[in-house]
Amino acid sequence: SSGINAEYGDIYYKVRCVMFPLPSLGFNRSVLKDSPDFWGPLLIILLFSLVSLYGQFHVISWILTIWLSGSFLIFVLTRVLGAEVSYGQTLGVIGYSVIPLIVAVSVLPVIGGVPLLNLFSKIMGVVWASYSAGSLLVDRELGEKKILLLYPIFLLYVYFFSLSTGV
Secondary structure, X not given: XXXXXXXXXXXXXXXXXXXXXXXXXXXXXXXXXXXXXXXXXXXXXXXXXXXXXXXXHXXXXXXHHHHHHHHHHHHHHHHHOOOOOOHHHHHHHHHHOOHHHHHHHHHHHHXXXXXXXXXXXXXXXHHHHHHHHHHHHOOHHHHHHHHHHXXXXXXXXXXXXXXXXXX
């Protein structure tokens, strides 16, 4: 989808691709990278901002800035390592892959009294988001350089999560 004509069916399909990142579940996850859009990831980042910050609207611009600049750094690193990817593709994949963090942040108030469950939810949210983005951005052509891209992606989602939990 291009321009302001966001195709909601496409966005919904991409959301499901991120929610269920395992190839055995039958989703064509390459659609996230092959047909990038801007409005779906933007809506997801805004939802993440609202869910994680409980009405502190002045911080939304900070989360948007982290998304745009973090995606740019991942884009540059991906290109330097030799993979063919555009900034739009990186922006879309990083944006859509914030969905697991939204799930984790939404679950935290419910399980807040159980420290071990709380920690497990945080770790799973970050790992899930990192796996979802990393499995799309890290091509086979990178070979042994994969970890050089997976680690910064992981750190970006750790930072996103730390913005929402304050830790």
